[in-house]
Amino acid sequence: MAKYDDDYVDISSSDDMDKIYDDRERREPAPRKPKKNKGLGRRIFVLVLSLIMLLVGSGLVYYYKVLDSMHFKELEPAEAPAATTVTTETTVSVANGGNTLLSSDNVLNILLFGQDSPATEEDHGRSDTTILLSIDNVHKKLKLTSFQRDTYVSIPGHGENKINSAFTFGGERLSIDTIETNFGIKVDKYATVDFSSFREIIEALGGVDIELTLEEIKYINAQIDVNDQTDVTSFLKYDETKEKQMVHLDGYQALWYARDRGEESLGGNPEYSFSGDDWDRTSRQRNLIQTIVKSLRENASLTELVSIANKIGPLVTTNLKKGDITFLVSNMMTYIKYDMEELSLPTQGKWGYGTTPDGQSVIAIHDWDGVRKDVAKFIYEDSVSGGSSSASSSSAAATTAPTANSVAQY
Missing domain, CATH: 1.10.287 (Helix Hairpins)
Incomplete structure (x- = not known):
């Protein structure tokens, strides 16, 4: 950019x-x-x-x-480790993604964080949601890449741990370094939203109309019941005979949908048992973003978009500068017409469940080169072929990604 x-x-x-x-x-x-x-x-x-x-x-x-x-927060420059490989080649091996970063002037990568409220100002809190938004101006697409929070990765300066631990240890700066180190994709900018503000964002949008399954609707209602929220929201109405149906979600309801990964005996009530996992949750989060963009594309004018930005601005922390935001807003009506695509990492066939030496259950990637190729081709498409990329490359942390031997596979 x-x-x-x-x-x-x-x-x-x-x-x-x-x-x-x-x-x-x-x-x-x-x-x-x-x-x-x-x-x-x-x-x-x-x-x-x-x-x-x-x-x-x-x-x-x-x-x-x-x-x-908006809350502007510039990040401290990343410290390049001694083993960093610097390359000036325009074609780099995607399989060597741990030592180089792929980037393109035609693709803007913005890392989106959903943060739990920190206990103190010094505390970074937790990031339960990490999604990379790629604005691809070559193929006219908006691309969403989500990272499973239990993925076992190398965290610069902190050894090996789950990927969402990077945010706890060092906030946005360390999370970006971790994703660049392990996946070989250059992150250009970031934006963080506190989950406590997520409800207000949905309310600023006027709620969201979305198709849910019967179980998803019942999960939302169960959370409203267990958390005693009937004074601030209401139970969703539904047709028991329909497996899928359109509903209108307010801020509270949308937040429960975005955090739904299933749960057994919710609130200690055996009647509130729902299937699901982190893969389902990240899929719902991407679906929610896509639904909102589609609604804006079909219904919102530029004036309405600016009005929404006015309401959402104070709820966002970012290192996008005024010039960056001005450019993005001026092109917003173009961007929301782009097709949307999604990818969940790690990709199929390249990972397994494992247990770390300290007993953590994690997602262990056993084919890092394959995962880096998949994400590179998804974001840059025809710029990547035959295991190499015509996207430009720059130095990246050369921390070695966890090997299959560092966790017990099962």
Whole structure:
């Protein structure tokens, strides 16, 4: 992505604009036989244009207030370990993803975090949701790559652990380093939303209409019951004879849907038993994002999108600068028309369940080269072929990904 200057010039009262009109009046000869009051027409034109520029200027002030409401947090530069391999080649081996990072000027990778509220300001909390949003301007696609939170990875400076532990140890910076180290994909930017704010975001969108299974509906209702939330939301109505049905979710209901990974005897009630796992949860999270984007694509105007951004801005922490956000917003109506695709990592046939030496149950990847190839081809498509990529590469942490020997497979 190109770099943008954060300094802006408000031309609504520019001396240069005044000079343009002064020069034009000097160039125009006086009419010999005026049939209409052209001077009046010109003054009206200038007045209307001035009003438009004033409105635009006011809009810019409002827009920058929206941007200022967001929590900007730049990340500390990553520390390159001694074993880092630096390459200037334009074609790199995807199988060597642990030592190089793939990137492209035509693809913007934004890592999205869903964070549980930290106990203190110094605490990073937990990230139960990690999704990479790739804006692919070559193939006109929005791509969602989700990472299973129990995936066993190398965390720079912290040995081997589950991937979501990186956020607990070092927040967004360490999480990005961990994903780059293990999967070989350059992360350009990040955005973090606290789960306590997720409800407000859904409310700002006016809720969401989505198709759910009967069990998903009953799970949401069970959570509302167990957590005694009937004073702030309501039970979903449903038809017992239909396996799938459309429902409208408010913020509370949508949050339970996004966190649904099944549970036995929810709240100690054996009647509240639901099947599911982390794979189901990440699938639901991607489905929720896709449903929201589809709704915006079909129903929202640019004015409505800016209004939504105004409500959501204070709930987001990001290192996207004003220039970046301005560029993204100006292209928003284009982006929401892009097709959406999704990928869940690790990919099929390249992992197994395992137990670590300290007894943790984890997802153990036994074919790291294969997983790196899969994610590279998903994000960059025809830029990657035959185990290599024409996307540019840069140095990455060379920490070795966990081997099959580091966990007991089962």
